[in-house]
Amino acid sequence: MSDTKLKRVDLIFGEYSNVKYKVLADTIKLPNDKILEDLLESGLRGRGGAGFPTAMKWKYTAQAPGDEKYVVCNADEGEPGTFKDREILTRVPRKVFSGMAICGKVIGAKKGFIYLRGEYKFLLPELLRELEGYHENAKSIGLDFSIEIRLGSGAYICGEESALFESMEGNRGEPRNKPPYPTTFGYLGKPTVINNVETFVNIMMIMRLGPIQFKMLGTTDSRGSKVFSVSGDTPIAGIYELELGMPLDRFVDEFGDGDTKAVQVGGASGFCVPRKKFKDTVIGFEGVPTGGSMMLFNSSRSMYNVLHNYLEFFEEESCGQCTPCRVGCQQLRKGIEAVKKGDKKSQYLEQLMKLSESMKLTAKCGLGQSVANSFSSIVYNFKEEMIY
Amino acid sequence: MKNTKKESIKKINLTIDGIQVSVDEGTTILDAARHLNIHIPTLCYHEDLCVAGNCRVCIVEQEKVKSLPASCATPASEGMVIHTNSMKVRLARKHIVELLLSEHNADCTKCYKNGICEIQSLASQMLTGDHMFLDLVPDHKYTIDMFNTAIIKDDSRCIRCQRCVRTCEELQGVSALGVAYRGNHMKISTFYEHPLFEVVCTNCGQCVNRCPTGALIEKNYIDQVWDAIYDTTKHVVVQTAPAVRIALGEALGMPPGKIVTGKMVAALKRLGFSAVLDTDFTADLTIIEEGNELLTRLKKALLEKDPNVSLPMFTSCSPGWIKFIEHTFPEFLGNLSTCKSPQQMFGALVKTYYCEKSKLDAKNVVSVSIMPCTAKKFEANRPEMRSSGYKDVDYVLTTRELGIMIKQAGLDFEALPEEHFDSLMGASTGAAVIFGTTGGVMEAALRTVYEVVTGREIPFEGLNITAVRGTEGEVREASLTIEKTKPEWKFLEGVELKCVVANGLAHAKKVMQDVKDGKANYHFIEIMACPGGCLGGGGQPIPTNKDIRTKRKQAIYEEDLGMSIRKSHDNPEVQLIYKEFLGHPLGHKSHELLHTHYTPRKRY
Numbered sequence: 001m002s003d004t005k006l007k008r009v010d011l012i013f014g015e016y017s018n019v020k021y022k023v024l025a026d027t028i029k030l031p032n033d034k035i036l037e038d039l040l041e042s043g044l045r046g047r048g049g050a051g052f053p054t055a056m057k058w059k060y061t062a063q064a065p066g067d068e069k070y071v072v073c074n075a076d077e078g079e080p081g082t083f084k085d086r087e088i089l090t091r092v093p094r095k096v097f098s099g100m101a102i103c104g105k106v107i108g109a110k111k112g113f114i115y116l117r118g119e120y121k122f123l124l125p126e127l128l129r130e131l132e133g134y135h136e137n138a139k140s141i142g143l144d145f146s147i148e149i150r151l152g153s154g155a156y157i158c159g160e161e162s163a164l165f166e167s168m169e170g171n172r173g174e175p176r177n178k179p180p181y182p183t184t185f186g187y188l189g190k191p192t193v194i195n196n197v198e199t200f201v202n203i204m205m206i207m208r209l210g211p212i213q214f215k216m217l218g219t220t221d222s223r224g225s226k227v228f229s230v231s232g233d234t235p236i237a238g239i240y241e242l243e244l245g246m247p248l249d250r251f252v253d254e255f256g257d258g259d260t261k262a263v264q265v266g267g268a269s270g271f272c273v274p275r276k277k278f279k280d281t282v283i284g285f286e287g288v289p290t291g292g293s294m295m296l297f298n299s300s301r302s303m304y305n306v307l308h309n310y311l312e313f314f315e316e317e318s319c320g321q322c323t324p325c326r327v328g329c330q331q332l333r334k335g336i337e338a339v340k341k342g343d344k345k346s347q348y349l350e351q352l353m354k355l356s357e358s359m360k361l362t363a364k365c366g367l368g369q370s371v372a373n374s375f376s377s378i379v380y381n382f383k384e385e386m387i388y
Numbered sequence: 389m390k391n392t393k394k395e396s397i398k399k400i401n402l403t404i405d406g407i408q409v410s411v412d413e414g415t416t417i418l419d420a421a422r423h424l425n426i427h428i429p430t431l432c433y434h435e436d437l438c439v440a441g442n443c444r445v446c447i448v449e450q451e452k453v454k455s456l457p458a459s460c461a462t463p464a465s466e467g468m469v470i471h472t473n474s475m476k477v478r479l480a481r482k483h484i485v486e487l488l489l490s491e492h493n494a495d496c497t498k499c500y501k502n503g504i505c506e507i508q509s510l511a512s513q514m515l516t517g518d519h520m521f522l523d524l525v526p527d528h529k530y531t532i533d534m535f536n537t538a539i540i541k542d543d544s545r546c547i548r549c550q551r552c553v554r555t556c557e558e559l560q561g562v563s564a565l566g567v568a569y570r571g572n573h574m575k576i577s578t579f580y581e582h583p584l585f586e587v588v589c590t591n592c593g594q595c596v597n598r599c600p601t602g603a604l605i606e607k608n609y610i611d612q613v614w615d616a617i618y619d620t621t622k623h624v625v626v627q628t629a630p631a632v633r634i635a636l637g638e639a640l641g642m643p644p645g646k647i648v649t650g651k652m653v654a655a656l657k658r659l660g661f662s663a664v665l666d667t668d669f670t671a672d673l674t675i676i677e678e679g680n681e682l683l684t685r686l687k688k689a690l691l692e693k694d695p696n697v698s699l700p701m702f703t704s705c706s707p708g709w710i711k712f713i714e715h716t717f718p719e720f721l722g723n724l725s726t727c728k729s730p731q732q733m734f735g736a737l738v739k740t741y742y743c744e745k746s747k748l749d750a751k752n753v754v755s756v757s758i759m760p761c762t763a764k765k766f767e768a769n770r771p772e773m774r775s776s777g778y779k780d781v782d783y784v785l786t787t788r789e790l791g792i793m794i795k796q797a798g799l800d801f802e803a804l805p806e807e808h809f810d811s812l813m814g815a816s817t818g819a820a821v822i823f824g825t826t827g828g829v830m831e832a833a834l835r836t837v838y839e840v841v842t843g844r845e846i847p848f849e850g851l852n853i854t855a856v857r858g859t860e861g862e863v864r865e866a867s868l869t870i871e872k873t874k875p876e877w878k879f880l881e882g883v884e885l886k887c888v889v890a891n892g893l894a895h896a897k898k899v900m901q902d903v904k905d906g907k908a909n910y911h912f913i914e915i916m917a918c919p920g921g922c923l924g925g926g927g928q929p930i931p932t933n934k935d936i937r938t939k940r941k942q943a944i945y946e947e948d949l950g951m952s953i954r955k956s957h958d959n960p961e962v963q964l965i966y967k968e969f970l971g972h973p974l975g976h977k978s979h980e981l982l983h984t985h986y987t988p989r990k991r992y
């Protein structure tokens with residue numbers, strides 16, 4: 001039954017070529033149009049969670065008026081259960097730098113920033129050493145693009161792109177109103193491309209292999225491979241590079257402990273898939289998307305506790321500026337407590353589901369908008385566990 | 389020229405609730421709806437401030453878009469189809485208001501804002517009686533800061549709209565208020581959560597004017613004033629500032645821009661004050677003292693070449709500005725005019741000159757002032773303000789508080805007759821009236837200074853010095869060349885007197901920075917802490933916006949034009965007080981009663 005095995009891929013962490021920064025040196029000789037064309041052809045979508053087509057993001061930023069533009073690499077990695085960006089930055093930092101440099105060339109930016117999660121401070125010395133090498137190389141190939149590292153303050157919300165810019169500018173990390181989007185109004189109000197760490201590495205894959213080969217991995221809506229952080233009730237927790245678009249039952253076959261009752265796909269802000277839906281669920285943008293986190297739960301787990309933990313997380317990590325998120329999170333957490341204790345009838349859960357839907361529709365940023373994902377998928381699929 | 393610019397603005401066509409509308413590019417959905425007289429509720433939005441988009445009550449439904457965009461923060465785009473009252477919108481909006489209320493200590497009958505509160509009126513519109521969600525108030529440890537003499541901050545009534553934060557930063561450049569903590573603990577706070585009286589807050593009250601709820605309010609002294617009125621052993625004197633008479637009507641249901649001087653006097657008499665007098669009187673006195681102070685400084689600088697003289701001279705009648713400079717530019721305290729504000733001059737004279745003339749014992753006199761200002765509450769409590777031997781001003785009420793007292797007394801304000809101020813310290817001039825608007829002190833001072841120096845009236849039509857008539861949100865520079873002086877002012881011949889007028893502390897800060905950097909070369913600087921000057925003061929009726937303030941300003945200039953005396957030095961009672969009591973400007977008695985000194989304060 002070899003076809004039940006998932007296709008393991010080894011591209012992202014694949015070895016560097018013998019010539020330092022070879023792909024970068026080759027790529028910057030290409031015209032920008034050609035690079036954008038290849039990107040578009042590859043179908044690459046951002047790996048930070050929202051899955052926005054990367055080619056479009058770069059194109060809009062390239063077209064935005066203004067001479068001063070920036071490239072920002074989002075390495076804030078705050079989603080519970082995600083640790084793949086840390087692995088990438090540890091093992092293949094040059095691919096990240098190169099991806100950023102190519103972006104800089106395409107959009108016309110001379111400066112890039114890596115916004116590094118505060119807890120990853122320990123990576124800093126090695127990254128700075130690597131950056132020295134990058135800057136030397138850039139100089140030697142005549143590329144005017146420098147990279148600086150900024151340390152985050154440990155707030156989950158600062159991973160949201162506009163809050164990240166605010167934080168970089170020295171302000172309180174509060175998401176901005178959108179529009180305008182970063183493509184026209186990003187860091188310091190200038191056109192900015194912000195991509196996830198892994199997205200930049202994917203750029204390098206596409207430039208090395210060409211879009212056709214890249215596309216052979218994954219499905220129509222979810223091209224390429226992806227680094228997954230597998231955790232929870234699994235005998236083999238860790239980082240895995242897998243092809244996108246896999247069915248969840250196969251994933252569980254490979255990573256589960258034989259008693260998996262649910263998988264939380266995409267961390268606290270993602271969806272909970274119960275056992276009965278494993279078979280019909282595809283991991284990818286056409287099914288359940290994920291920024292990388294896959295958390296398995298076996299039957300010993302209380303899904304009430306799982307949800308309660310998530311809600312506490314959101315309650316504290318919300319920036320607190322907008323009503324639906326700040327107060328909604330408190331109400332959802334307190335609400336399931338009240339139902340559990342019997343202070344509220346089980347019908348109150350319906351009320352809370354509607355509330356979470358309103359939060360999704362009205363919250364100012366992705367954090368508040370995505371609370372409903374885990375809330376409604378857990379409450380809907382594990383209602384008895386919420387009540388008894 | 390202007391028209392061609394206008395034509396180049398792109399037009400955007402959209403449909404709101406089935407009605408097509410064409411608006412300028414960049415217009416928000418909210419403003420587009422207002423063009424159509426469709427009212428979308430708002431809370432965090434305020435016309436004077438940049439858009440925050442955090443309360444989310446202004447959400448609307450946009451066809452073909454999944455989420456419900458906030459109309460205040462979303463620009464209209466071509467072909468947009470918007471529904472402001474769809475089923476989705478109604479439910480989500482109700483949820484949002486219910487959420488706000490669940491965090492809110494809504495005991496309205498104990499709240500100062502009861503009846504004029506935006507969250508309350510939204511709640512009543514939406515029939516939130518059934519309390520959809522759990523009460524979160526017990527989970528929060530809300531605090532009330534009431535240590536300040538001017539402003540109370542009650543976190544239990546705060547809906548975290550951040551209007552106050554934006555006001556303090558954008559309009560005032562003070563940033564005394566900020567957002568602290570995240571998530572459920574997020575709150576509006578001060579530097580290290582110190583009480584307001586320990587931080588850079590200037591008590592200007594601009595945040596109070598814009599707070600939609602009872603979270604930021606003035607400390608009111610209404611009951612104390614009633615007690616004084618009812619106390620038969622007390623003689624209660626009231627003074628009213630120039631900007632009150634053009635705004636009080638708003639607090640009593642009248643449209644903005646109505647001059648209600650006579651009715652206000654009638655109301656005060658009916659409330660039972662023993663004497664109803666006019667701060668305008670000491671505004672005129674301020675001009676005499678301050679004008680002479682300016683001339684003295686100029687003489688020292690230009691004639692005696694004294695290197696230690698502090699120029700430019702800054703006006704000192706705005707106590708919010710005084711506290712601001714004490715904190716932010718303490719090295720310039722010597723440049724402030726030593727004149728007290730008209731309120732405090734008045735207070736000092738009530739307990740001396742007025743008592744002497746009326747044969748009253750100062751200890752039985754209570755001095756009350758009605759001000760457009762919250763900072764004057766703080767000022768009256770400063771330890772320096774006791775030069776009469778008593779507290780010069782016992783209680784300061786805002787225009788709003790006077791409005792409340794008039795309602796409490798059951799007076800039909802609009803039906804009241806027009807009455808006159810009592811005499812002795814009740815006479816006023818047009819020069820004093822314009823103290824209520826930005827540029828007014830400058831104009832009044834120039835009317836007098838020019839005449840003192842040249843013996844002739846200032847050479848402008850109708851005495852209107854439009855060049856210094858500041859506009860809100862603008863720093864206005866003007867200069868006046870002095871010609872054909874009287875012999876004793878010969879050293880001023882041909883001197884170009886350079887003046888600048890700024891209102892709103894954010895603008896004051898810019899002017900000060902220029903002065904500090906040596907970029908500006910002024911003689912005289914007028915600063916008013918509040919946008920538009922006192923007419924936009926922190927104690928004025930709520931709501932406030934540019935439209936309302938413009939109407940108040942027009943009313944002030946109308947009142948000035950209608951006065952038979954337009955120049956401070958022509959005020960007969962001012963002439964009398966110099967003759968009978970003060971002697972001459974900057975004399976010994978003036979110095980004792982009408983002038984003061986300042987205190988450097990910390991920068992945070």
Ligand SMILES: Cc1cc2nc3c(=O)[nH]c(=O)nc-3n(C[C@H](O)[C@H](O)[C@H](O)COP(=O)(O)O)c2cc1C
Binds near residue numbers: 045047079159366367
């Ligand atoms: C609350 C919140 C936290 C986020 N945290 C991260 C993060 O840690 N890393 C990341 O790459 N994107 C994060 N995002 C997504 C970013 O806003 C942004 O979409 C992403 O960096 C874009 O990169 P991509 O197009 O390469 O995916 C977060 C979004 C939200 C709403």
Ligand code: SF4
Binds near residue numbers: 364
């Ligand atoms: S949704 Fe939450 S995190 Fe996002 S702006 Fe609103 S309060 Fe802040």
Ligand code: SF4
Binds near residue numbers: 495497506
């Ligand atoms: S702030 Fe408004 S809603 Fe709250 S108690 Fe006061 S009046 Fe009532």
Ligand code: SF4
Binds near residue numbers: 545551598599600
């Ligand atoms: S104090 Fe008033 S203005 Fe400030 S956030 Fe609270 S409710 Fe809004």
Ligand code: SF4
Binds near residue numbers: 588595
């Ligand atoms: S009173 Fe004025 S200075 Fe003080 S917090 Fe309010 S706006 Fe800021």
Ligand code: FES
Binds near residue numbers: 429433440443445460
């Ligand atoms: S009024 Fe639009 S979000 Fe508050």
